[in-house]
Structure formats: structure tokens, C-alpha cells
Amino acid sequence: MKDLFEYLNYHSFLEDFVATKKSEKEWFSIRYFAEKIGVDQANLVRVFQGKRHLSVAAVERMVAYLELDGRRADYLRCLVTFNKCKTDAKARACFDKLMALVAPEAKVLEPRQYEFYRKWYHTAVYNLMDCYDFRGDFDALANQLNPVITTTQARESMELLLQLGVLQKRADGRFVQTHSIISSGDAWRSFAVHTFQEATLKLALHSLENHPRQVRDFSTMSMSIAEKDLEVIRELTREYRKSVLKVVQDSNPADSVYHLNIQLFPMSKVSTKTGSK
Numbered sequence: 001m002k003d004l005f006e007y008l009n010y011h012s013f014l015e016d017f018v019a020t021k022k023s024e025k026e027w028f029s030i031r032y033f034a035e036k037i038g039v040d041q042a043n044l045v046r047v048f049q050g051k052r053h054l055s056v057a058a059v060e061r062m063v064a065y066l067e068l069d070g071r072r073a074d075y076l077r078c079l080v081t082f083n084k085c086k087t088d089a090k091a092r093a094c095f096d097k098l099m100a101l102v103a104p105e106a107k108v109l110e111p112r113q114y115e116f117y118r119k120w121y122h123t124a125v126y127n128l129m130d131c132y133d134f135r136g137d138f139d140a141l142a143n144q145l146n147p148v149i150t151t152t153q154a155r156e157s158m159e160l161l162l163q164l165g166v167l168q169k170r171a172d173g174r175f176v177q178t179h180s181i182i183s184s185g186d187a188w189r190s191f192a193v194h195t196f197q198e199a200t201l202k203l204a205l206h207s208l209e210n211h212p213r214q215v216r217d218f219s220t221m222s223m224s225i226a227e228k229d230l231e232v233i234r235e236l237t238r239e240y241r242k243s244v245l246k247v248v249q250d251s252n253p254a255d256s257v258y259h260l261n262i263q264l265f266p267m268s269k270v271s272t273k274t275g276s277k
Contacts, residue, residue, distance in 0.1 A: 004072055005102050010079045015048045017066075037061045053084055075101045088194060115160060117192035120199040121149050124257055125157045126166060126177065131254040135173045147206055197261075204261050222267060237262055 001020040007013040021028040034041040038061050039054065046052035054062065059080050063073045078097050085091035099114060116122050124145050128134070134141055142154040149157075158175070161167040168178050207216050225233070244260060 004068075004075060007079065008082070008098070009050075010054075010076065010083055011048055011050045013076075013079070014044075018048075036065045054080060071101055092195060113164065114192050116164060117196040119153075119157070120196065120203055121145055121153060122157050122160060123196075124259075125154065126161055127257045129161075129167055129175055129177050131256065134175045146211075147203075200259055200261055201263075203259060227270075233264060237264065 001016045004013065018028070018030055018033055021033070030044060031041045034044040037044075037054075037058055039047070039058050043052055047054055059077060063076060066076075068076060075098065078094060078101060082091060082094040082098060085094055125141070128141075128144060132141075132144055138151045138154045138158070141158070142149050142151045145154075158167070162169075166178055167175050169175050204218075208218060241262070
């Protein structure tokens with residue numbers, strides 16, 4: 001069974017816990033576990049299936065039964081709350097608490113990789129190393145970005161990128177990309193990327209208000225479409241991104257850093273069938 005800190009879904013944790021106990025002790029059963037934490041057996045099965053949630057009181061009884069204390073007890077409590085969140089904002093706030101509770105020896109969540117997506121300027125600094133001769137002047141580096149970041153942020157960003165192994169210092173003193181892949185586990189990727197996308201939307205507004213039209217391109221359109229055509233538009237967007245990436249790969253030498261946002265969202269109520277996809 002995985003360590004508690006490796007779970008981002010308490011339903012899965014409970015299911016694995018019971019399965020492990022059954023393999024270790026023949027007499028252990030869901031009924032026995034349900035009695036110990038004061039939950040009806042049928043309801044506990046629904047919890048395993050993700051159809052129900054444990055009450056606060058049941059969670060406390062479970063913490064006591066599992067003999068959890070300190071960081072682990074708090075992690076399990078927060079994990080249950082996290083899985084109950086109904087809005088992205090609350091889920092992200094709860095997720096940050098989980099990240100803070102992860103024990104130093106736990107490696108699955110990899111906080112440094114998560115941090116890469118939390119701040120927009122980390123990706124900007126990373127891409128800037130492809131076209132900017134940086135050799136340690138953090139004041140100049142900070143001023144290369146738009147909007148400008150602080151010298152401290154520039155220094156922290158470089159430290160993070162070096163720790164992640166995506167940048168390296170050459171013998172001549174210049175920092176360059178290693179082209180290593182920055183991976184993010186599927187279990188927490190959506191929360192990190194959501195935070196990053198939120199930040200880039202704010203950057204787009206900053207660009208709209210501060211950059212001349214000659215160096216930016218903004219276009220919008222509103223439309224009414226049939227539900228069946230939504231996936232067609234998504235596929236066209238995917239093909240467009242591939243085409244842009246091809247241009248980027250052939251753009252040599254690069255001399256500036258840009259960001260491309262693509263959004264498609266409803267402006268009216270959508271059908272239950274569409275909204276559930």
C-alpha cells in the first residue's frame with residue numbers, strides 16, 4: 001500500500017487500506033472496519049465508490065483507529081475536505097494546504113515541479129534562456145520580463161529551474177536550457193495548470209493595456225453552435241497549436257518570449273449533457 005502522503009483521493013486510500021488489511025489478516029472485513037469508525041457498512045461501500053463522503057465525526061474516529069497523529073492526521077483531515085470541495089478556488093486552497101503538510105521524505109507530489117506552474121514568470125525565465133545571454137546579473141534578468149519582476153523573484157526562479165534540472169550553467173558562465181522535460185504527476189497537474197492559466201489570463205489583460213498592437217494580437221468572436229460541433233472546434237484548436245509549435249521549433253535564433261492563450265467557453269447555459277463532459 002502506498003504511503004498516505006501519496007494519495008490525493010481519500011476514497012482510494014480507504015479502499016487500499018481495507019484491501020491491504022484483508023491480505024494481512026483473514027478476519028478483517030469491511031463490516032469490521034465500518035464498525036470501528038462508526039459508519040454503516042453500506043454507506044462505507046458507497047464511500048469507497050466515491051458516491052458518499054465521510055462525516056467529520058467519522059473522519060475523527062478513523063484518525064483514532066488508524067492511530068494517526070501530527071502531520072499525518074492533519075493530512076487525512078485535509079484530504080477529506082479537499083475531496084469534498086465543490087469549487088476550484090476552494091480545491092486549490094485546500095491543495096496548497098496538502099502540499100504544505102507533505103512530509104519531507106514523500107516524493108510523489110514533488111513540490112518543486114508544482115511550484116514551476118504556480119508562478120507565470122518561471123516559464124518566462126525558462127524560455128528567456130533560449131534567447132538571452134544570462135550570466136548572473138539578476139537585476140538585468142528581472143527587467144527583461146514584461147511585466148517586470150523583482151530581483152528576488154528572478155533569483156528564486158533561477159534556483160528553482162536549476163533544481164529541476166531544466167537549466168544548466170555552461171563552462172563560459174552562460175545559463176542555458178537542458179531541454180529536460182518538466183513533468184507533473186497526473187494526480188495534481190490540473191490544480192497547478194489551473195493556477196498557471198489564471199495567471200496568464202491576467203498577463204493577457206496587462207498586455208492589452210500596455211503593449212502596442214504591433215507586438216500583440218488579440219481577436220475574439222462570439223457564436224452560437226450545436227453541441228455536436230464543440231469537439232470539432234476543439235480538434236481545430238489542437239491542430240492550430242501543433243502548427244504554431246512547428247513554427248516555434250523552426251524559429252532560430254529566437255530573440256523574444258511570447259505567450260499564446262486560447263480560450264473557448266460558454267456564454268449561455270449549456271445542456272446537462274454538454275456540461276457534464
